Amino acid sequence: MLSNILSRRLLVPHFSRGLATHAPNPFPIPAALHFKSGQSFCGRSFGAPKSIYGETVFSTSITSYTESMTDPSYRGQILVFTTPMIGNYGVPSNEAPTDSQDVGMVLESRGIQCAGVIVADVAEKFSHHSAVESIHSWCERHGVPGVTGVDTRAITTLLRDQGTTLGRIAVGADSTLPPPKPEEYWDPSKENLVDQVSTKTPYLLNPEGDVKIAVLDFGAKANMMRSLVRRGAAVHVLPWNYDFNAIRDNYDGLLLSNGPGDPLHCMPAVLNLRKTLEQWNKPVFGICMGNQVIGLAAGLDAYRMTFGNRGHNQPVLALASSGSIKAGRVYVTSQNHQYALTLQDPFPVGWEPFFINCNDSSVEGIKSAAESGKRVWGVQFHPESAGGPLDTIEMFTDFVDECRALKASHEPHLGNVKETYLVEPVGRVA
Numbered sequence: 516m517l518s519n520i521l522s523r524r525l526l527v528p529h530f531s532r533g534l535a536t537h538a539p540n541p542f543p544i545p546a547a548l549h550f551k552s553g554q555s556f557c558g559r560s561f562g563a564p565k566s567i568y569g570e571t572v573f574s575t576s577i578t579s580y581t582e583s584m585t586d587p588s589y590r591g592q593i594l595v596f597t598t599p600m601i602g603n604y605g606v607p608s609n610e611a612p613t614d615s616q617d618v619g620m621v622l623e624s625r626g627i628q629c630a631g632v633i634v635a636d637v638a639e640k641f642s643h644h645s646a647v648e649s650i651h652s653w654c655e656r657h658g659v660p661g662v663t664g665v666d667t668r669a670i671t672t673l674l675r676d677q678g679t680t681l682g683r684i685a686v687g688a689d690s691t692l693p694p695p696k697p698e699e700y701w702d703p704s705k706e707n708l709v710d711q712v713s714t715k716t717p718y719l720l721n722p723e724g725d726v727k728i729a730v731l732d733f734g735a736k737a738n739m740m741r742s743l744v745r746r747g748a749a750v751h752v753l754p755w756n757y758d759f760n761a762i763r764d765n766y767d768g769l770l771l772s773n774g775p776g777d778p779l780h781c782m783p784a785v786l787n788l789r790k791t792l793e794q795w796n797k798p799v800f801g802i803c804m805g806n807q808v809i810g811l812a813a814g815l816d817a818y819r820m821t822f823g824n825r826g827h828n829q830p831v832l833a834l835a836s837s838g839s840i841k842a843g844r845v846y847v848t849s850q851n852h853q854y855a856l857t858l859q860d861p862f863p864v865g866w867e868p869f870f871i872n873c874n875d876s877s878v879e880g881i882k883s884a885a886e887s888g889k890r891v892w893g894v895q896f897h898p899e900s901a902g903g904p905l906d907t908i909e910m911f912t913d914f915v916d917e918c919r920a921l922k923a924s925h926e927p928h929l930g931n932v933k934e935t936y937l938v939e940p941v942g943r944v945a
């Protein structure tokens with residue numbers, strides 16, 4: 516027995532050494548990450564061998580790289596993962612519908628949305644029952660470059676100190692050239708990225724649903740629509756700048772989705788929403804960009820944070836109770852944002868802060884005050900989070916229940932048309 520253990524101990528390092536000596540380098544192409552602030556990091560290229568510009572941000576999520584990379588809110592960004600090894604469970608097919616309430620994809624959108632990815636150690640081998648390819652081949656197919664073999668601790672420390680920084684991934688021969696001049700860096704925050712990712716034409720999901728919910732698509736993650744459909748709603752997805760006021764009486768509720776970039780690019784939607792809030796008294800729920808649009812419509816300001824909040828481990832404290840949310844409790848949430856609403860005293864009349872971030876005290880949500888008679892909630896985090904945690908997933912049940920209850924109260928002849936859906940808190944189609 517003892518000799519068995521000893522021989523295994525001796526064999527393992529010997530075997531590893533053998534592999535390291537003889538296996539060809541799977542990522543032979545050199546690559547560099549340059550920052551506008553002057554620093555450069557040299558590593559190896561994986562994914563598409565292509566040079567790009569972007570805004571460099573870091574995420575502290577340990578898992579769910581596939582959901583993060585397909586989140587349209589990462590549009591134009593070079594995503595640095597603080598978790599050292601990324602790719603070890605591969606990438607699932609995004610095509611196969613896996614349940615009857617499918618919304619047309621498995622991940623958060625049709626393709627990879629971030630401009631590039633930076634990892635300390637990209638997994639060459641992967642293993643998962645639903646995996647069909649490696650992160651390398653997935654990025655290659657989608658034309659997205661990755662850099663591996665860099666010190667992501669040093670990069671993250673830098674980004675925490677100096678804030679989100681414009682960057683360039685230079686691949687192959689480009690990586691041997693001098694870094695770009697400061698004026699050559701592309702700044703995605705200057706563009707209306709929402710307009711690039713929002714649906715161009717309206718579409719309907721689950722038409723037989725008993726409550727009709729409109730979604731203003733600022734770059735919606737698919738799990739938002741899935742979370743509504745799972746609760747029995749018919750979901751009509753509209754372009755971000757659609758004139759909802761012209762059709763609002765056809766709906767029982769409105770959801771404003773997440774989306775990339777500076778919320779000030781969404782002023783047409785803010786002005787539309789201001790009118791909606793003045794004249795329409797049905798439930799409105801905003802998530803991330805949606806929360807910022809609600810806040811701007813309510814009269815709050817939005818500001819750019821130093822390095823934002825990105826990860827699946829952001830603690831928020833509830834300041835008010837509403838539905839499944841209890842004041843005084845801390846919920847762990849998924850987040851991806853660079854902007855936040857200002858915490859001001861007093862808050863605009865008819866509004867109150869809903870959540871606050873336990874790390875940096877930024878506003879994590881607002882709600883209409885009880886005396887306003889409105890039913891409006893906004894959260895800066897992602898209750899639908901396909902990659903978890905699911906601490907706040909029941910906010911979707913609260914929202915759909917509120918829409919259903921209001922509809923039933925307006926249609927007494929129909930009575931309570933359908934029982935409230937008590938669904939398992941499932942985070943994604945899997």
Ligand SMILES: NC(=O)CC[C@H](N)C(=O)O
Nearest residue numbers: 773774776803804853854
């Ligand atoms: N995920 C989001 O909706 C992000 C909202 C906005 N683009 C921000 O960065 O703050």
